[in-house]
Structures are given as structure tokens and as C-alpha cells.
Amino acid sequence: MGQQRITPHIWCHGNAEEVGAFYASVLPSTRSRIESRYPETGLLDSQRPLAGEPLTVGVDIDGYRLVLINAGDEFTPGPSLSFVLNFDPLMFGGDEAAARAGLGNIWRELAEGGKELMPLGEYPFSKRYGWVQDRFGVNWQLMLTDPAGDPRPFVIPALMFDGAAQGSAAQAADAYVALFAGTPGGSEIGHRMPYGEPTGKASGEALAFGEFRIGEQWFMASDNGSGVDFGFDCGVSLEATCDDQAEIDRLWEALSSEPRAEQCGWAQDRFGVSWQIVPAHLDRLLERPGAYDRLMRMKKIVIDEL
Template sequence: MSVQKIIPNVWCRGNAEQAGAYYAEVFPGASSVVEARYPSEGLLDFQRELAGEPLTVTVQIPDPRGGDSTRFTLINAGDEFSPNPSISFMINFDPLMFEGGEEAARARLDLLWRGLSDGGTELMALGEYPFSRRYGWVQDRFGVSWQLMLTDPKGDPRPFIVPSLMFGGSAQNRAGEAIDFYTSVFEDAEPGARFPYGVQTGPATPDALMFGEFRIGEQWFAVMDSGVEQSFSFTCGISLEVQCADQAEIDKLWDALSAVPEAEQCGWLADRFGVSWQIVPANMGELMARPNAYANMMKMKKIVIDDF
């Protein structure tokens, strides 16, 4: 069983428990558990209404092939941020996954599409495209974006769920740079395929990436430069949590990634592209169980394990 080192975190506006229950219902075999709650005292003024409420909810979505589940963390907070399509999640329905082949894969894709579309917003209609015989892009009722794709079984295998970063707005045309940067920062990382647009496409230059990918450990990530003008870009609405083995790894990643000093808080940072990361120790749950842990964490920018 591989370890999921990087965990997508979703900012929820006081409704993380409801969102977790929704995903556990929509994704076959998924589960949702409240992992931590806000303390009942010692909160900042803007957090007091959350006293005793869930702080984080863990959602586990299984791989239909019987592989490792994908873990998401839902963060209960205020209305400061919300997810947007700059980070979405590509769901690969490989006909080889399913007994019954392509027909069964299409049926599972369509079922999930109906669940995610209920109360959501269609970003690209479900249908046939040059790159896939069945594809659609939807933003669900909680603002999280999903790309459902029937994949070509002749291609290289990829995980069931792949985070996808769309570079638009202030980060336009930097997807290729991001591949090079992230694979230089993380150990055991390497670039994958790159497919440039080839011609000017909206704000995307000919050299910009219509699709690209990279790997960190056994986790794959997709990137693309937006082919249409958009005002939004990366925010804390979706962040990437990195679980570090020790303080040395925290220090190394923090120094390499952090590019916006005013964004540094409680282990959170923003990188040169605006992508939000949480650089935390793998035993964060154990540390947060210590007396006064929450109050101690609120004083930190970079997480310092010895200060809990």
C-alpha cells in the first residue's frame, strides 16, 4: 500500500460535515469521518461561532480497481475562501478497471456525473471530445470541480483521481514552469508528458500547455494553461497538504515553496504561482492532541514541532 504524502484540502464554509456526507453518498464505497473539532475556548473572535464544531473531516474515495483510496480533508472555516476551478480533480474511468469494459465504465461515469451535477454547475457538457469518447467537467454544489473522463486503455495507466492545476489569470502560461519547479523541489519527482497548444488559443501562447503532468512519489498531478480569459486563479479554497517526516523536511519545503510572506500562517503558504500548500508533520494529529496545541499553532507561521 502506498502512502498518500500530498492530501488535497477543501475549504468549507461551515458545512464540512454535510459535504463529507455528500461525497460518501455520491462516490461508491467512499467514507467520511470527523477527524478533529474546534476547541470550546481559546478561539479568535472570528472563530468563536465554530467552538465545538468539526474542524477537519476526512473523506476516503476508493479506487474501483481495488487500489489505494484517495484521501481528501475538508476544512471547516468561515466565508473567507471557497474552491474554484483553478484546481479540479480528474477522475479516470479506464475500461480495463471494470468487468464489462467500456460499457460498464461509461455507466459508472454517467452515474457519478448525475450525483456531482445535482445542485452543481456544468462547466463542460458531458459528451464526446477529440481527447475522450466520454468527458465532462462539473462544479459540484460545494464548489469543488471534477473532470470525468473515459480514458484510452492503450495509454499509460494513471490513478483514479488526479489533481489538476489550471494556470490562468495572474498565473497564465506558467504550467510548464510549474512542472519544472515542482519536480526540482520534491524528492522522487519527475515530469511526464507535455502537449503544447501549438497555436495562439485565447490567452494561451503556442508554447503554453494544453495538457501536462508530473509525478511526486507515486502521486500524479496534471497541469494546463487556460485557453480562455479568466479572472480567477489559485486561492486557499483548495490547498495541498504535504505530510513531512520531520522538521528538516518541513524547513526544506517551506524555504523552497513560500513566496508570499503575508500568506504564511499555521503551516500554510502560497508559492510563486499562488498555489496554497500546507507543510505539516505527518504526526500532526498527535501534536494537536497535546494541551494548548491549538493556541500554540495559531502563533506559528511555519510549523515548529518543538513548539507544541
């Protein structure tokens, strides 16, 4: 895929290198590598045991980028922000049996030591589907897709709105599409399907399935119909990179709605989704003497002050 404007970040409990190696061994065309390390000095008290250890581990899944954050146990990934893996028979030369087999193999690897949230089987929306939380707490939805439908990438982040944000999936998708309309390739709303009747805490008009695109990236947005609230937090966040301070200021103004969540470029929007609003090439900026310590004391990132 082309330039990826938004990069999901997954919070890990001091084991990001292990998590990355696991995904590289399980997912097709995937590799992981340490991208940055904690400095030896200038750390918060809670970070001192991690001095010199990996800070971020990048995971490339056939061109789709995820980042693992090596940190403490303050946050844990949850079902509200999961990852759909689309198994299109066209990826397997049109062989549905091969696509099913590939899906099944990865399902077994992800499910080992994890928890099945929706058993692997046939559902009205897919002939083969399952939802699993892996041993590290990350949620995956594996789906056999219809090759006759519109093509979609292998990895799609899926946002599920519940709690105070129940019923907000369509509104959130509309807001994100408008906010990132200037991304190369534009942005758009895709298919939408309501529940049709009350399901769990979702109304009949709520989204059972929705999708939107930012640049070349597709996302899913739905309202939780399970009846159990999970809620968003920093366990999985979305990083938006910005070319300059003006773009940081624009996104920060639009997305940050909870002052208590503001820290070193992190913000929480009105739907509860956690964002990191950062300058492009932040890694280079952090090479400046004392930059990491200055970053830790910021809320919105100000490039000239790093």
C-alpha cells in the same frame, strides 16, 4: 496506493460533515469521517461559533485521501484546482459501456444543484468527458480513458495556471518534481501537449495538458486556455507532511513566497498555489495543552514550540 505525500484540502463553509457524506454517497468505494474537532477554548474570534464542531473531515476515495476543512466563508473552491476522475474500462472488466454508465451516473449526482463548465460529451482528447462544479463549489473533470494508454489512478488533482501565472504550468511542474524528488518512489514529468496555437490567453507553446508524478501520486498541470482568469487561493490547498523540522524548513524556504499568506503552516508559492507544510502526526501534537492556540500564532510551524 502507498503513502500519500500530498493531500488536497478543500475549504468548506461550516458544512464539511455534510459535504463528506455527499461524496461518500456519490463516489465509488468512498467513505468519510470526522478526524478532528475545534477545541472549546483558544479560538480566534471568527472561529468561536465552531467551538467543539468538526475541524477536519477525511474523505477516502478508493484509497485516495482528501480532507475537508470546516471553516467560514473566507474562501471557496474554484476551477484552478479541480479533480479528474478517470473512468478506465479496465476498472469495469474491460466493458466500455459499463465505464460510460458509471461515469454518467456520477456526473448526474455531481451536477445536481451544481454548474456544468464543459458539457458531458465527446471531445478530441476523450470519447466521453465533462467538467462540472458541484453544489458545494468543488470542480470535477470526469473522463473516459483509453485502456491502451498508460494506467493512471482514479483521482488526479489538476492545477490550471492563469492570471499572473499564465504560461507557468511547465515551470511549476518542473519545480514541484525537483522539490519532492526525495519522496519514496521518486518524482517525474509525464506526458505534455502544447496548445499548438494561441488559445484564449494561452500561447501556442503553453501546456494544454501536462502531468507529473510525486511518489505514487499523479497530478495534472495546464495553462488556462478559456480566456477567463480564475486564480488560485485557499479554497483548495495542498498539504505536504514532513518527518522532521529540517524538512519543514526546506519546503517552507522553497514554497513560501508571499509573507501575507503565512499563517499556522500555510504558505503561498510563487505561482499562487496554497500549501500547508505540516509535521506528520500534527493531530497528536495538537493534543498538547495550549497547542492549538500556539499554532494559531505561528507562521512556519516549529515543532518544539507546539
